[in-house]
Amino acid sequence: MRSRFIGSLLGASLASLTLPALAADAVSDGVVKVGILNDLSGIYSDFTGRGSAAAAQIAIDEMGGKVLGAPVELIAADHQNKPDIAANLAREWFDQGKVDMIADFPTSSTALAVMEIAKQKNRVTMLSAAVAMAAITDKCSPLNAQWMTDTYALAAGTAKALLKTGRKTWYFVTADYTFGHSLEKDAASVVEAEGGKVLGVSRHPFPGGDFSSFMLKAQASGAQVIALANAGSDTINAVKQAAEYGIGRTDKQVIAPLLMYITDVKSLGLAKAQDMYLTEAFYWDYDDRSRAFAEKFFAKMKRMPSASQAAVYSATLNYLKAIQAAGTDEAGAVMAKLRSMTIDDAVIRNGHLRADGALVHDMLLLQVKKPSESKRDWDFYNVRAVLKGEDVFPKPSDACPLNAKG
Amino acid sequence: MDITFQGFMAQLTIGLIGGCFYAMLSMGLAIIFGLLNIINFTHGAQFMMAAFLAWIGLTQLGPWLGYPDFQINFWVALVLAPLCVALFGMAIERSLLRRLYHLDHLYGLLLTFGVALVMEGGFRYAFGVSGQGYEPPEILQGPVDVGFMLLPKYRVFVVFASLLICFATWYLFERTKLGAYLRAGTENPRLLQAFGINVPVMITLTYGFGVALAGIAGVLAAPIMQVTPLMGGSLLNIVFAVVVIGGLGSILGSMMTGLALGLIEGLTKVVYPEASTVVVFVIMALALLVRPAGLFGREV
Amino acid sequence: MSTTFKIFLALCAAALVVPFVPGLIYPVFVMKVMCYGLFACAFNLLLGFTGLVSFAHAAFLGSAGYVTGALMIRFGAHPLGMPAALAAGVAAAALVGFAIGGLAIRRRGIYFAMITLALSQIVYFLAVQFRWTGGEDGLQGIPRGSLLGLDLSSDTTMYYVTLALFAAGFLFVDRVVHSPFGQILQAVRDNEARATSLGYDTGRFKLIAFVLSAGVAGYAGALKALVFQLVSLNDVSLHTSTEVVLMTLLGGVGTIFGPLVGAALVVGLQNYLATIGDLVTVVIGLIFIVCVSFFRRGFVGEFLHLRRRRAERATRRPALRPEPETAPAAEPA
Numbered sequence A: 001m002r003s004r005f006i007g008s009l010l011g012a013s014l015a016s017l018t019l020p021a022l023a024a025d026a027v028s029d030g031v032v033k034v035g036i037l038n039d040l041s042g043i044y045s046d047f048t049g050r051g052s053a054a055a056a057q058i059a060i061d062e063m064g065g066k067v068l069g070a071p072v073e074l075i076a077a078d079h080q081n082k083p084d085i086a087a088n089l090a091r092e093w094f095d096q097g098k099v100d101m102i103a104d105f106p107t108s109s110t111a112l113a114v115m116e117i118a119k120q121k122n123r124v125t126m127l128s129a130a131v132a133m134a135a136i137t138d139k140c141s142p143l144n145a146q147w148m149t150d151t152y153a154l155a156a157g158t159a160k161a162l163l164k165t166g167r168k169t170w171y172f173v174t175a176d177y178t179f180g181h182s183l184e185k186d187a188a189s190v191v192e193a194e195g196g197k198v199l200g201v202s203r204h205p206f207p208g209g210d211f212s213s214f215m216l217k218a219q220a221s222g223a224q225v226i227a228l229a230n231a232g233s234d235t236i237n238a239v240k241q242a243a244e245y246g247i248g249r250t251d252k253q254v255i256a257p258l259l260m261y262i263t264d265v266k267s268l269g270l271a272k273a274q275d276m277y278l279t280e281a282f283y284w285d286y287d288d289r290s291r292a293f294a295e296k297f298f299a300k301m302k303r304m305p306s307a308s309q310a311a312v313y314s315a316t317l318n319y320l321k322a323i324q325a326a327g328t329d330e331a332g333a334v335m336a337k338l339r340s341m342t343i344d345d346a347v348i349r350n351g352h353l354r355a356d357g358a359l360v361h362d363m364l365l366l367q368v369k370k371p372s373e374s375k376r377d378w379d380f381y382n383v384r385a386v387l388k389g390e391d392v393f394p395k396p397s398d399a400c401p402l403n404a405k406g
Numbered sequence B: 001m002d003i004t005f006q007g008f009m010a011q012l013t014i015g016l017i018g019g020c021f022y023a024m025l026s027m028g029l030a031i032i033f034g035l036l037n038i039i040n041f042t043h044g045a046q047f048m049m050a051a052f053l054a055w056i057g058l059t060q061l062g063p064w065l066g067y068p069d070f071q072i073n074f075w076v077a078l079v080l081a082p083l084c085v086a087l088f089g090m091a092i093e094r095s096l097l098r099r100l101y102h103l104d105h106l107y108g109l110l111l112t113f114g115v116a117l118v119m120e121g122g123f124r125y126a127f128g129v130s131g132q133g134y135e136p137p138e139i140l141q142g143p144v145d146v147g148f149m150l151l152p153k154y155r156v157f158v159v160f161a162s163l164l165i166c167f168a169t170w171y172l173f174e175r176t177k178l179g180a181y182l183r184a185g186t187e188n189p190r191l192l193q194a195f196g197i198n199v200p201v202m203i204t205l206t207y208g209f210g211v212a213l214a215g216i217a218g219v220l221a222a223p224i225m226q227v228t229p230l231m232g233g234s235l236l237n238i239v240f241a242v243v244v245i246g247g248l249g250s251i252l253g254s255m256m257t258g259l260a261l262g263l264i265e266g267l268t269k270v271v272y273p274e275a276s277t278v279v280v281f282v283i284m285a286l287a288l289l290v291r292p293a294g295l296f297g298r299e300v
Numbered sequence C: 001m002s003t004t005f006k007i008f009l010a011l012c013a014a015a016l017v018v019p020f021v022p023g024l025i026y027p028v029f030v031m032k033v034m035c036y037g038l039f040a041c042a043f044n045l046l047l048g049f050t051g052l053v054s055f056a057h058a059a060f061l062g063s064a065g066y067v068t069g070a071l072m073i074r075f076g077a078h079p080l081g082m083p084a085a086l087a088a089g090v091a092a093a094a095l096v097g098f099a100i101g102g103l104a105i106r107r108r109g110i111y112f113a114m115i116t117l118a119l120s121q122i123v124y125f126l127a128v129q130f131r132w133t134g135g136e137d138g139l140q141g142i143p144r145g146s147l148l149g150l151d152l153s154s155d156t157t158m159y160y161v162t163l164a165l166f167a168a169g170f171l172f173v174d175r176v177v178h179s180p181f182g183q184i185l186q187a188v189r190d191n192e193a194r195a196t197s198l199g200y201d202t203g204r205f206k207l208i209a210f211v212l213s214a215g216v217a218g219y220a221g222a223l224k225a226l227v228f229q230l231v232s233l234n235d236v237s238l239h240t241s242t243e244v245v246l247m248t249l250l251g252g253v254g255t256i257f258g259p260l261v262g263a264a265l266v267v268g269l270q271n272y273l274a275t276i277g278d279l280v281t282v283v284i285g286l287i288f289i290v291c292v293s294f295f296r297r298g299f300v301g302e303f304l305h306l307r308r309r310r311a312e313r314a315t316r317r318p319a320l321r322p323e324p325e326t327a328p329a330a331e332p333a
Helices: A002-017 A020-026 A049-062 A083-095 A108-121 A151-164 A178-193 A212-220 A232-244 A262-268 A288-301 A307-326 A331-340 B005-036 B043-065 B074-095 B105-127 B153-175 B177-187 B189-194 B199-221 B231-246 B251-271 B278-290 C003-020 C027-050 C057-075 C081-104 C109-129 C155-178 C180-190 C192-197 C202-228 C238-251 C258-276 C280-294 C298-315
Strands: A032-038 A070-078 A101-104 A124-127 A144-146 A169-175 A197-204 A225-229 A254-257 A277-280 A363-368 A381-387 B143-145 B150-152
Touching (some): A083 C027, A083 C258, A232 A254, A232 A262, B005 B043, B005 B199, B105 C109, B143 B153, B150 B153, B251 B278, B278 C081, C027 C180, C027 C202, C027 C258, C057 C081, C057 C109, C081 C202, C180 C202
Parallel strands (some): A169 A225, A225 A254
């Protein structure tokens, strides 16, 4: 380990002194290898899956398939949402597969497991799908970047925007596990800080089947906002069943999903999802640059990229750029370079990477279009506001030791 | 607990709706177990398959065939989808399950488990995981005022339809000659054979019937739950507990237990929603302590 | 020296060499196989030698993992931390086994299996609810601590310690199976009524077997927590419980080495399938179907069967009665 580290340091200093032709020496094993570890077969495969690998490939192609004269390779695998499979694969990739960076991770348990191993093996992780706060608080790592967003930014973005429209009373329907609690806590803290009031909470088991009971309680509370602190099929079923009972269809009471992917909206259909507010890190139809990337993606996958898939593209692209700029693929040097760069590409705007691994960048407040407004498939959102990163991302936490020395 | 009487009744009604699904599913399991001595792990996947078939019929089949306007509506699907699923089930029974009857129950269970995995994986591969929406027929859209709450018409329909189906099934098995044969088949198949009844065919048809019940439940669930490949799996765990509580030996027992547990789950959602799934398992543990043979069961 | 022991020594000898040729087999993979191998042996102790089908074994694997992991995170630095945490994990699993087994043995056959399934859901629920289990994030970065002054943080040291602990666990299971107690268990499996009529309290024997099996599963889970330095909800999920069934079935129910072979196959398959993706569930399902329909003896069982056949043919003695099924007869139909 140490000899590799010294070797790459030597390589780095050589590369900075000599001609670029020698630069390939600066790359460990003579190749930069990017690993995509996610869910290809399970419940998270729609917004990550094969699309994430395709997005990474687009980034690699844009860099010309080479960095510092060394070829860039891509490897993808299915961790089947099992942390021990993820850990096993990651160890093997690091020890024997020449992999330098692993990205994606749709579940927090796989992300945290691989972060730990990457720290031991001096490699980089980039969480483009995991949104757990633990990754940038008590479990933070100097070699990790949470590239898309976190639960706080999602919750705070939507909460602030709705409070601004005068909706002060809230009711939470929360999935009863860490992720749901975290969304609820973060949104509730914003609501209370800005003079709003939380009228009640219903915690449902995960996965929950019938949400009508919780939605009726939420309706009866008279809250102006019914916030859904859950994800995936739970959110979809809650919205669908609320529509069945006619809940949240008036201006007096709205439903706000705190985490919703574009694939969820696709599944629900605009008729049921219309008018809801949500926060996302990326929407393909935002501007010309995002559209250009999305069209490339569409050509490969026949669907538009989810925010997670887009974040894989951005993470890979900037990782490779940082290697180029640092003159080495040594993890610490690359991370230092990433922290000093301004991240600005088709996906991430005005981004800068913090010491704790949070990528602070502009988020989008979106509102789901009415069926009549949508001109084509995947034309789902109106962009209502661009939320400045400083306003929505959490303050650096004391729980992360990396924040202490600043 | 600051809940009004109306709110209480509303929650109870919602629990009843859940109970209807438990009842239909556990009856199907009980019928299959009664004659085949097999726990049908495929039940959840068959429930899911029927929902998917209904969705395919309504939204996909027309475009596939090149007639975009062609649709199989809800009412037709309610008959056709369970029929298709039953035929599929009977094919599995004839080709695979049949070979295992002389062995331990375990093998039937594992086989049906394997089939469930293949079905779930296949649908997931073909249609993704986010799920598909299915609209109830127009006549059942919108709410109806039932006094203490506004209930979607469709849910009222589900309650009546499933109670009707449960009652009809009970009547068929407990009060008709055919039912008598079926029950005799569970006690002594050889003797029944001597009466000139083709027992293997009867077994196949019974399996098909049990599966069809899961299929009907699946189509009924399609407008309520998002149609996803995983919709059956999580439901099935609960239904297993229902079956243990009620005892597999009795059709009436499994139906009553299903309805009762739906109500209990509904009430738990009012008091301690976090535990609304696990409460079924806790009740199961308690029931086992009090009456090991199941509330309505007899030891097998 | 019995044949079993010889084969086992040969396997261990082969395993000793693995860290020297990392290019051939990845040592961490071998450690994973050893953990799951033990897990499957524990399951087989119940299914193969007692005739009980449990769908709760993940609950034992996981609860031991959680307890060991949580203790190591707090007391891992203590020189006795690792063995103590390991022992606590095993004890926790045995305790959970006692609770689940005590309820489940009130019913037989298929009911038994379904009760274990339902009760394991309660364990899963608790693992989500408790704070010390980390909810769905799980526990990461569990320190491996040290054993007899050996620092276990190096993969190679851990490898040999795992091998030694694995060997101890395996031999323990083998010992149980071949003890008088094991004979009684097999009598209960083959005909419970007869065992009862011979004066054995079969319920008690079943419960002891269940607790033993849970304890060994917990031992595997605690070891796995140390090897991978993580525990997650997946370890207590129904999915893991069915995986261990598949391992045992694929290797050979009621054979000594079957579970090991099965574990190696399933773990290898998972790694392989990881790169092809998409159809993992379908492939696993098909293996279940094929195994149950055409390959009930499993690899080891089939091998033993063929060898016995050949031996019989060599002595030209016709078999007196048809080959007994390797199927456990949980109860007379």
